[in-house]
Amino acid sequence: MLSYADRIASMRETKIRHTLEKRTQNGFTDLDDFGTVPLSEGYEVLPYYNSENGSFYGAAAMAENFCRVLDAHEAYVDPMEMLCGRWRDMLVNYRGDIHYMPDWMKKNEKLRNFVAGDVTAQWSKRWDEKRFPYDDLKPLQKLYNIQTGIDGDAHFACDYSIGLELGFGGFLDKIEKYRTINKGKDEFYDAEEKCVRAMIRFIDRHIAKIDELLSKEKRPEIADSLGKMLKCCKNVRTDAPKNFHEACQWVSFFNCFSRIYTRDGAGFQLDTVLLPYYENDVKNGVLDDETAKFLIANLLLIDPHYYQLSGVDAQDKDITNHLSYLVLEAADMINISCNLTVRYHKNCDQEFFKEAVKYLFKNKNGWPRFCGDAALLDGYMKNGVSKEIARERIAVGCNWMCVPGREFPMNDTVKINIAKVMEVALAELKTKKERSLARLKEIYQKHLKKAVEVTAAGINLHLDHIADVTPELIMNLMFRGSLEKGEDASRCAELYTVGVDGAGLAVVADSFAAIEERVEKQKLLSWDELFDALDNDFADERIRLILSSCAKYCSGEGCADNHAKWLTESFADAVRVQEMPYGRVLVPGWFSWARTIEYGKAVGATPNGRKAGEPISHGANPNPHFRQDGAVTAQSNGIAAVQLGYGNTAPLQIEFDPKISASEGGIEAVMSLVKGHFERGGTLININVLDSEKLLAAADNPDLYPDLVVRVTGFTAYFASLSPEFRQLVIDRFLEGM
Amino acid sequence: MTKGIVADIERSSLHDGPGIRTVVFLKGCPLRCEWCHNPECIKKEPQTLFYSEKCIGCGKCEEGCFSGAKIICGKEMTTDEVMKMVLLDKSYYAEDGGLTISGGEPLMQGEFTLSLAKAAKEHGIHTAIETSLALYDSEVLSSFDLIMFDLKLPDDERHRKYTGIDAKIVKDNILKCSELGIPMLARTPVVIGVNADAETISEISDFLKKVPNVYKYELLPYHPLGTVKQKALGISVRKFEIPTKSLMEELNNYAFIR
Structure with a gap:
């Protein structure tokens, strides 16, 4: 008889197989795994276009194409699992944009020609430039290397409690109700209804598939499981979920739909939203913890959405509960890359906090990460938001926050490359x-x-027109006021606290410090020599070293930390004084993870000794080699001091090999680090306790991991900066200690 | 204001005592261990280290080296200057972590070491010392919350041969130190050809077992990282074989566990 552990092992094997198959289908990718499964054989979608540039825009066309893609999705049922449904393809692939096209689509000549049409120099056809041009903005956007946010989607969060209360049938009823109240909005309601009906068809295909598998299933425990899955799917087909299993299945289905539509990955506070179902089932004796964990593990396997755990309520009371612990245990069971965030507050259950840190050591998979409730709350309230609402704001993106169902923040889609701004100033x-x-x-x-x-x-152009370009038809279903008013989420949000992030903080802070020290104070270089060196991309290595050897941001020494603080204040001021219409507010932040290489290519040599085209610094992190000992506490202090203070993050990203085990005090040390950072006003921490594979990969190619810190002897150092001889010594010792 | 010669200050250390610590490495050591992993801390005076592989050959050494090839080890600092650095990480020390004075041999700069320990105490920071106990100073040692020390060899002859002084001096100091009533952590660096045998470790262990305040005895495998610094200092390099994991496991059977 197969136990849950056996089934988890099988699910993990399937996941690995899928990953390899997807690599064959899609090629290498720098994107999130998203939990997709490979395309089934013969899968094909011919999109409907309503624009002469080879793309589609607006509610009707989006709904039509969503239905075409969703209807082409074969049911996915793995008898080892208790939940079903997976997504394989997404709408953005069909928007006439060769740059986003996966390999499998490029290989299909008919589809490729049909979709890409005439490939233009335009980066994205996701925006309807013919109707909403912005040629007047482009010169300055290019000059300052701005990621505009125009055409961005899904960078907000919906309120799952709405969907869990209504179910798919409830969505249809609500659409019908408000269609009659809000006359003249038929295109919107037609599109919403069409999407929901396609969702129900998707569930129906799963019901048929489960039926088919059940009729052939010989193993009694699996037949029993499939029977429950069948009942569950029939119940959530139109009705609202009534128990824990149904709630998990409902969420899984919804996540498939929102992913297919816009790759949306924003989740919710898992341990409170699902708590009523859990408690009720346990009270009625129909759910045990082992089954609950298996279901959560299944939910996490299906899709790595961003989920939160723990934290405090509006009265600063701890909300950690038994389910919080079960989620951690479930994540440990499935042990894939999970996007779990633990909210830290001094009032929170410290035992739970310790458990969370334990898993960082146990699995070395970078989960969970931690966000600082206190600083995020205080900061967000400065935007005129009540404490109750501010407390609902959770981490639902890689480094960003949102109030589910109320806020339309465009977070993580808008960035200004301040290294480029400095270049223009120079x-x-x-x-x-x-x-x-x-x-x-x-x-x-x-x-x-x-x-x-x-x-x-x-931003204003985007907010004014995105509803006519890419309305959020799926997330609207769980966005407050959207169906009620017949308006897209982009038009009916209660909060338009729009994130604007700076990129390249460390590059600019270190550049200012190098100028102050080497040009102004020590006069080792004249301004002319500096400009010449920048123009000739440091033809003289000694000049580069003179500049790059200054004390850096996060070192706790020299003047770079003060420059970083000044840059933070000036960025916050510039963003906050910007007047915006219709109650929109800009919120400054420092995060810029995915595109630092791309941003770097746009910037010539900089006075911190960085050569032209090299990547700029990551988020709020310091440049590599910011201290010889790579002290994480120094990094933590530096980053805590550059918080923008309005509720968005300047994250602390740490990858380190503590070289001590969890039992030798490693857990307590990391707990001290996390607490210390949040006490100093930090907002978000991503910690990666290093694994051996990474170090060995770095041994072959150190440049792959420029931030890798290793213990050398009485001090720690950057691996890439060590001489080959020294590197070998470290590797030898590491291998010896394994 | 008390001053001392500091070789380096390392922050965020997880290996020089419990919790997160700031480690102040002081210059000067009375021992001459052949396997020394911090040879830049032997002399009390500032020294120049030269890492030839980092040199860009600009020929402008006199105007200053910026490549990291030429590094001066040893800087005079006041207690306040060091404490300023130590206090930067106060948020992270919690109850366990804090300040560790290491070296070199901190007791070579006893007054400065004492001054740092007292200053840390005033700020409520846990203090630890890493000492060879080749020297003894009850006032300085009793100002610490934790004493980490080495016993490298059990007999005078070999101890003198490999470190320059008799084992008796160290053993006497260990016994005196134990009377201070401060927790003591004992360590032996395991060096093949010197002490990496069951008999030697047993003998050291037998001695340490009788010292009441020693709460733990650890064997640390020799590592050759100090040789790179020896080369940079222009002193003769002696490399020892690295103890294998299985050898360390075997020897651990002879090290007592309290």
């Missing part, structure tokens, strides 16, 4: 007679203001 300073760091900072601020202005114009 070019202007070069033409001046009076050259000083003070003057450079003034010019930088002038350009930053212009960069924020053009960014704001892009």
Whole structure:
């Protein structure tokens, strides 16, 4: 008889097989795994286009294409699992954009030609430029290397409690009810209804598939499980989920739909939203903890959505509960890359906090991560939001927050490359007679203001028209006021606290410090020599070293930390003074994870000794080699001091090999680090306790892991900075200690 | 204001005592262990280390080296200057973590070591010392919450041969130190050809077992990382074989567990 553990092992094997198959189908990808399964044989979708540029826009076309893609999805049922349904393909693949096209689509010539049409230089056809042009904004967007957010989607969170209360049938009833109240909005309601009906068809295909598998199933325990799965799917087909199993299945189905539509990965507070179902089932004696854990593990396997655990309520009372612990145990069972965030607050259950840290050591998979409830709450309330609402704001993206169902923040889609802004300022300073760091900072601020202005114009264009381009038909179903008003989430949100992030903080802070130290104080270089060196991309290595050897941001020494604070204040000021219409507010942050290589390519040599085209710094993190000992506490202090203070994050990202085991005090040390960072006002921590494979991969190619810190002897150092001889010594010792 | 010669200050250490610690490495050591992993801390005076592989050959050494090839080890610092660095991480020390004074041999700069320990205490910070106990100073040692020390060899002859002084001096100091009533952590660096045999470890262990305040005895495998620094200092390099994991496991059978 197969136990839950046997079934989990089988599910993990299937997952590995899928990953390999997907690599064959899609090629290598830098994107999230998303929990997709490979395309089934013969899968094909011919999209409907309503734009002459080879794309589709607006509610009717989006709904039509969503239905075509969803209807083409074969049912996915694995008898080892208790939940069913997976997604395989997404709508964005069909929007005429060769850059997003997966390999399997490129290989299908008919489809490729049909979808890509005439490939233009335009990066994305996700925006309807013919109807909503922004040629006037493009020159400055390019000058300051701005990621505009125009055409972005899904960067908000819906309120799962709405869907769990209504079910898919409840959505249809609500659409019908408000269609009659809000006359003249038929295109919106037709589109919503069409999508929901396609969802129910998707569930029906699963019911048929389970029936088929059940008729052939010989193993009694699996037949029993399939029987329960069948009943569950029949119950959630139109009705609201009534128990824990149904709630997990309902969420899994919904996640498939929102992923197919816009790759949305925003989840919810797992341990409170699902708690009523859990408690009720346990009270009625129909659910035990082992089954609950298996269901959660299944939910996490199906899709790595962003889920939260623990934290405090609006009265600062701990909300950690038994289910919080079960989620951690379930994540441990399935042990894949989970996007679990533990909310830390001094009032929280410290035992739970310790359990969470234990799993960092046990699995070395980078989960969970931690967010600081206190600083995030205090900051977000500065936007005029009540404490009750601010407390609902949770981490639902890689480094960003949102109030589910109420806020439309475009978070993580809008970035200003401040290294590029500095480059523009330096070019202007070069033409001046009076050259000083003070003057450079003034010019930088002038350009930053212009960069924020053009960014704001892009945001407003997006918010004004995204409903006509890419309405959020799926997430609207669980967004407050959307169905009630017949409006897209982008038009009916209670909160437009729109995130604007700076990228390249460490590059600019270290550049200012190098200028202050080497040019102004020590006069080792003249301004002309500096400009020449930047122009010739440091043809003289000694000049580069003079600049790069200054004390860096996060070192706790020298002036770079003060420059980082100044950059933070000036960025926050520039963003906050920007006037916005219709109650929109801009919220500054420092996170920029995915595109630092791309941003770096746009920036020439910088005064911190960075050569032209090299990547810029990550998020709020320091540059590599910021201290010889790579001290995580120094990094934590530096980053805690550059928090923008309005509820968005400046994350602390740490990858380290503590070289001590959990039982030798490793857990307590990491707990101290997390607590210390949050006490100092930190907002988000991503900790990666290092594994041996990574170190060995770095041994072959150190440049792959420029931030890898290793213990050497009385000190720790960056692996990539060590001489080959030293590196070998470290590897030998590491292998010896394994 | 008390001053001392500091070789380095390492923050976020997880290996020099419990919790998260700041480790202050002081210069100067009376021993001359052949396997020394911090040879830049032997002399009390500042020294220049030269890492040839980092040199870019610009020929402008006199105007300053910025490549990291030429590094001066040893800086005079006041107690306040060091404490400023130590206090940067106060948020992370919790109850266990804190300040560790290491070296070199911290007792070579006894007054400075005492001053740092007292200053840390005033801030409520846990203090630990890593000492060879080749020297003894009850006032300095009793100002610490934890004493981590080495016993490298049990007999005078070999101890003198490999470190320069008799084992008796260290053993006497260990016994005196135990009377201070402070928790003591004993360690032996395991070096093949010197002490990596069951008999030697048993003998050391037998001695340490009788020292009441020693709560733990650890064997640390020799590692050759100090040789890179020896080369940079221009002193003769002696490499020992690295103890295998199985050898360490075997020897651990002879090290007592309290």
